[in-house]
Amino acid sequence: MSLPKVNAVIVGAGAGGGIVAKELAEAGLRVVVLERGKWYTPFDCRKDSLRNQRTTALGNAFGPDDERHPRVLVDAQGRERILRASEGGYQNNAACVGGGTLSYGAMAWRFMEKDFRMRSTYGAPEGSSLEDWPISYDDLEPYYEKAEWEIGVSGDDSNNVFRAPRRKPLPMPPASPNREYEILKPAAKRLGLHPFDIPMLRNTVPYGGRPACMRCRWCVGFACEVDAKCGTQNTVVPKALATKNCELRTECTAKEILTDDRGRVRGVAYFDSDDRLREQSADLVVVSCAAIESARLLLNSKSRLFPTGLGNRYDWVGRNLQGHTYTGAVGLFEQETYDDLGPGAQIAICDYNHGNPGLRGGGLLCNEFIRLPYQFVAVRPPGAARWGAAHKEFMRKWYRRSMATHGPIQEMPVFTARVQVDPVVKDHWGIPVARLSGDKHPHSLELAAFLAGRAEAWLKEAGAIETWKRIPGPGLSGGQHQAGTCRMGNDPKISVVDKYCRVHDFDNLYVIDGSVHVTNGGFNPVLTIMAIAYYASDHLKKQWKGRA
Amino acid sequence: MKKTGKVRRRRFLKAAVVAAVAGPTIACQRASSPWRFLTVEEARTLEAVCGRIIPADQDPGAPGAGVVDFIDRQLTGFHRRHQQSYRDGLAGLDQAATALHGKRFADLPAKQQDAVLAAMEKNQAPGAAWKQLPARQFFDLVVSHTMQGYYGDPRHGGNRDAVSWTMLGVPASPIRGRAKYDLTKT
Numbered sequence: 001m002s003l004p005k006v007n008a009v010i011v012g013a014g015a016g017g018g019i020v021a022k023e024l025a026e027a028g029l030r031v032v033v034l035e036r037g038k039w040y041t042p043f044d045c046r047k048d049s050l051r052n053q054r055t056t057a058l059g060n061a062f063g064p065d066d067e068r069h070p071r072v073l074v075d076a077q078g079r080e081r082i083l084r085a086s087e088g089g090y091q092n093n094a095a096c097v098g099g100g101t102l103s104y105g106a107m108a109w110r111f112m113e114k115d116f117r118m119r120s121t122y123g124a125p126e127g128s129s130l131e132d133w134p135i136s137y138d139d140l141e142p143y144y145e146k147a148e149w150e151i152g153v154s155g156d157d158s159n160n161v162f163r164a165p166r167r168k169p170l171p172m173p174p175a176s177p178n179r180e181y182e183i184l185k186p187a188a189k190r191l192g193l194h195p196f197d198i199p200m201l202r203n204t205v206p207y208g209g210r211p212a213c214m215r216c217r218w219c220v221g222f223a224c225e226v227d228a229k230c231g232t233q234n235t236v237v238p239k240a241l242a243t244k245n246c247e248l249r250t251e252c253t254a255k256e257i258l259t260d261d262r263g264r265v266r267g268v269a270y271f272d273s274d275d276r277l278r279e280q281s282a283d284l285v286v287v288s289c290a291a292i293e294s295a296r297l298l299l300n301s302k303s304r305l306f307p308t309g310l311g312n313r314y315d316w317v318g319r320n321l322q323g324h325t326y327t328g329a330v331g332l333f334e335q336e337t338y339d340d341l342g343p344g345a346q347i348a349i350c351d352y353n354h355g356n357p358g359l360r361g362g363g364l365l366c367n368e369f370i371r372l373p374y375q376f377v378a379v380r381p382p383g384a385a386r387w388g389a390a391h392k393e394f395m396r397k398w399y400r401r402s403m404a405t406h407g408p409i410q411e412m413p414v415f416t417a418r419v420q421v422d423p424v425v426k427d428h429w430g431i432p433v434a435r436l437s438g439d440k441h442p443h444s445l446e447l448a449a450f451l452a453g454r455a456e457a458w459l460k461e462a463g464a465i466e467t468w469k470r471i472p473g474p475g476l477s478g479g480q481h482q483a484g485t486c487r488m489g490n491d492p493k494i495s496v497v498d499k500y501c502r503v504h505d506f507d508n509l510y511v512i513d514g515s516v517h518v519t520n521g522g523f524n525p526v527l528t529i530m531a532i533a534y535y536a537s538d539h540l541k542k543q544w545k546g547r548a
Numbered sequence: 549m550k551k552t553g554k555v556r557r558r559r560f561l562k563a564a565v566v567a568a569v570a571g572p573t574i575a576c577q578r579a580s581s582p583w584r585f586l587t588v589e590e591a592r593t594l595e596a597v598c599g600r601i602i603p604a605d606q607d608p609g610a611p612g613a614g615v616v617d618f619i620d621r622q623l624t625g626f627h628r629r630h631q632q633s634y635r636d637g638l639a640g641l642d643q644a645a646t647a648l649h650g651k652r653f654a655d656l657p658a659k660q661q662d663a664v665l666a667a668m669e670k671n672q673a674p675g676a677a678w679k680q681l682p683a684r685q686f687f688d689l690v691v692s693h694t695m696q697g698y699y700g701d702p703r704h705g706g707n708r709d710a711v712s713w714t715m716l717g718v719p720a721s722p723i724r725g726r727a728k729y730d731l732t733k734t
Contacts, residue, residue, distance in 0.1 A: 057696050058696075058700075340719075373699040376716075388603065392602050399717070400716065
């Protein structure tokens with residue numbers, strides 16, 4: 001059934017799509033947002049340590065559900081496995097209004113200048129598709145600022161001597177220090193490092209009509225009970241709806257993007273919340289489903305003119321899937337380090353993001369979010385008992401006397417780390433599912449080993465009596481930081497979208513989310529996704545006015 | 549009219565009493581176990597296993613924290629796909645205990661129970677059951693479910709009275725009313 005035409009359909013109401021919806025609706029376009037998940041509120045925060053977005057022992061709290069959304073994972077030996085959404089290896093990002101921003105840890109990093117010029121700074125290692133971005137930090141700077149002020153960021157990076165220039169400080173002050181911060185800050189200074197307060201998309205004072213954080217321990221993985229965490233679901237999405245130009249349709253799963261005989265995009269076919277197939281026509285379509293699902297949607301949009309999917313003329317859609325290899329160390333301390341002051345992660349250093357001898361790029365280091373008791377079960381030195389009296393004693397003795405420092409490293413993109421659509425497995429609606437395959441680049445593991453050593457040294461300087469490293473394995477990255485599958489570039493032969501996120505070959509199809517990242521920085525990527533959404537929306541609005 | 553009414557009432561009461569007495573009897577015959585999925589014997593074995601994975605000391609062990617209740621509940625809920633593993637694995641564990649030490653697992657002293665579990669962990673437990681389901685895989689499954697039940701949220705049946713959180717020195721979650729709506733029960 002075909003629905004009355006609108007100006008824009010946005011698929012996905014997450015970090016990217018939520019912002020585009022608000023920008024376009026405020027500019028007067030009639031917008032429909034299709035979101036496959038539900039709209040959760042602070043009342044849906046159950047602080048369940050077994051069922052949230054980080055610990056999924058009893059399922060994903062904010063989607064997708066296990067029943068309707070399988071994926072296929074192909075391992076290094078070529079073995080295929082069908083995965084449930086709450087299973088490891090699925091590379092999940094939440095499915096709900098706000099996307100990952102409802103339940104994230106909410107670190108709000110700007111990438112550094114060199115993060116946009118990785119190839120010209122370091123050269124591409126063998127086996128990597130490393131490239132520079134077609135845009136620079138300066139192009140995004142005003143939009144980083146817009147994201148910080150419109151969505152809301154607290155923190156203080158004035159002591160971060162490595163940060164890229166900013167015109168305006170952050171709108172909110174940092175939270176008062178917790179005990180880990182008090183211990184780690186002087187230790188970092190003794191090592192000659194430059195510690196500072198992590199910028200967070202979290203209210204430390206009332207902001208945007210919502211209250212300040214109450215410092216509880218259920219933060220990353222949970223919806224905020226007092227709505228102090230700033231996501232798109234409690235900022236730009238309500239603003240978009242307030243314009244009356246925007247309609248949000250939840251529990252609507254996109255099937256394919258529709259094109260006409262002349263090869264122009266004409267709308268989106270989707271299944272509504274009653275599983276009925278609908279067609280929404282539109283002047284333009286914006287895909288904002290995060291790196292894996294955006295690639296899947298483009299690849300599933302096949303037709304006579306586009307037999308391999310949209311934007312995929314040169315087989316680049318779904319390539320270069322990357323996330324973040326987390327690496328770090330754990331330390332045990334004689335004194336109590338736990339003070340029950342959430343969210344926990346508060347102090348960071350950027351000393352190792354660039355300029356590491358013999359290595360390309362690097363990553364931030366920070367202290368970890370509060371580890372809930374069940375999450376601490378897996379924390380132990382190599383060889384320690386994992387069950388029995390000794391394990392129980394370890395839990396009792398060290399739960400309140402331990403710290404972890406870690407960080408996301410800048411991964412080297414790999415052409416063969418990719419999203420395809422599976423030829424056999426289909427989801428609940430009969431749509432071919434994402435098929436993931438590939439590995440990390442060896443350099444990413446080298447970098448991870450280096451950064452884990454730096455994390456361990458920081459803990460030792462802070463007085464840890466025992467430390468051990470946590471170094472990741474070679475398997476595919478993606479997860480909440482998924483990026484790279486619809487690379488931005490000037491040359492249509494080696495990229496999917498242009499520097500304004502417009503899919504090459506089309507004048508009315510855009511991908512606006514982490515998919516367009518050429519590289520993913522040594523930082524949590526969400527503020528960059530938000531900045532790109534504002535930046536691309538500005539371009540879209542100008543284009544729109546030009547044609548009207 | 550009045551009389552018939554009385555009779556009717558008496559008859560009704562009689563039927564009601566019969567129903568009330570018979571009801572539980574029928575229920576008992578249908579399911580002789582008080583558990584949702586486990587049989588009485590399985591629960592006894594599982595309780596003994598959990599009791600070695602997290603033994604009682606100055607703080608309650610896994611059985612005292614309701615971990616068997618947690619696992620039984622999840623086996624009819626989120627972990628229902630593991631039902632067959634528990635059915636086969638618990639039987640296999642008792643066979644392994646008998647082969648190694650001459651008694652069912654729950655009847656062994658703690659030291660010998662630990663020896664059986666160590667053999668499971670090394671994938672060296674005897675028995676035909678482990679051809680289908682490797683001993684190590686079943687042991688890992690029970691360890692992970694025991695940890696979930698002991699250190700997870702009391703709302704799922706384990707961690708009774710938040711004993712593990714008290715042990716670790718982190719106060720239980722303050723109830724704010726909304727916590728009572730359980731979206732996992734569908």
